[in-house]
Amino acid sequence: MKTPSGENFWEKLRKCSDENSSSLVVGLDPNLDLMPKMYKSPEKIFSFLREIIDATGDLVCAYKPNLAFYISYGIEGLKILEELRKIIPEKIPIILDGKFGDVGHTGEQYAKFSLEVVGADAITLNPYMGKDVLKPFVKRNLGIFLLCATSNPGYSDIEAIAIGDTVLFEKISKISVEWSEYFGIKLGLVVGATHPDVFSKIRHYAPNAPFLVPGIGAQGGKLESAVKSGRTKGGIMPLIVSARGILYASSGKDFANAARKAAGKLRDDINTIMENYDE
Numbered sequence: 001m002k003t004p005s006g007e008n009f010w011e012k013l014r015k016c017s018d019e020n021s022s023s024l025v026v027g028l029d030p031n032l033d034l035m036p037k038m039y040k041s042p043e044k045i046f047s048f049l050r051e052i053i054d055a056t057g058d059l060v061c062a063y064k065p066n067l068a069f070y071i072s073y074g075i076e077g078l079k080i081l082e083e084l085r086k087i088i089p090e091k092i093p094i095i096l097d098g099k100f101g102d103v104g105h106t107g108e109q110y111a112k113f114s115l116e117v118v119g120a121d122a123i124t125l126n127p128y129m130g131k132d133v134l135k136p137f138v139k140r141n142l143g144i145f146l147l148c149a150t151s152n153p154g155y156s157d158i159e160a161i162a163i164g165d166t167v168l169f170e171k172i173s174k175i176s177v178e179w180s181e182y183f184g185i186k187l188g189l190v191v192g193a194t195h196p197d198v199f200s201k202i203r204h205y206a207p208n209a210p211f212l213v214p215g216i217g218a219q220g221g222k223l224e225s226a227v228k229s230g231r232t233k234g235g236i237m238p239l240i241v242s243a244r245g246i247l248y249a250s251s252g253k254d255f256a257n258a259a260r261k262a263a264g265k266l267r268d269d270i271n272t273i274m275e276n277y278d279e
Contacts, residue, residue, distance in 0.1 A: 009143030027243025101126030151192025
């Protein structure tokens with residue numbers, strides 16, 4: 001089964017990235033506490049997101065709705081998530097950040113939800129239960145990003161535990177290459193910009209895995225190190241994620257224009273760093 005556009009996620013991503021000259025992924029994470037006053041009610045979330053998408057659609061390579069920010073509003077939140085595909089241009093990929101990771105019939109339902117309800121092109125996946133968790137998503141031709149070294153401060157509690165002469169996130173990097181070969185697909189990795197020292201270590205084991213990089217902005221991640229160290233051996237740029245810094249760049253009536261300015265600056269900063277790096 002193909003993604004909603006009828007093409008492979010990675011090809012769709014490449015086309016959108018080239019057209020918009022962008023490696024920026026905007027996180028669509030609606031938070032009533034941070035929204036402008038005129039949108040501080042669940043029934044106005046969809047209108048808020050529409051404004052954001054209209055303002056930034058030519059500046060991104062993908063959008064990334066985080067499932068938690070929709071299920072927290074119950075049925076209405078899920079309806080909003082389902083409706084996003086109708087207002088996001090078809091050429092722009094949707095990465096559903098659900099951090100799924102279950103097997104068998106349960107995994108099948110997550111995959112069905114991602115593709116048939118949300119219309120996602122890719123998902124984030126927890127690899128803890130082994131390669132079986134990938135099967136339902138691979139069957140539906142969804143792009144996959146495995147959690148590797150996440151951006152939260154406590155990532156070291158588990159993801160950096162020593163395993164022989166490596167640590168767990170390095171092991172996951174190595175396993176991602178094995179699984180990529182096993183399934184005959186490209187696998188991405190989630191690598192937080194808040195841990196710049198891990199980029200080269202992960203690249204050592206997974207030289208061609210595209211990185212989805214959260215942690216820029218509100219979490220304090222360093223953009224320059226993420227861009228310079230996150231590119232694959234084959235030249236694929238890291239996908240830099242920003243949510244709060246763009247969605248809530250202003251709490252006033254100018255929020256959409258402020259979001260556009262913030263997204264445009266971040267996209268241009270990414271491109272400038274990469275251009276200088278290539279010189």
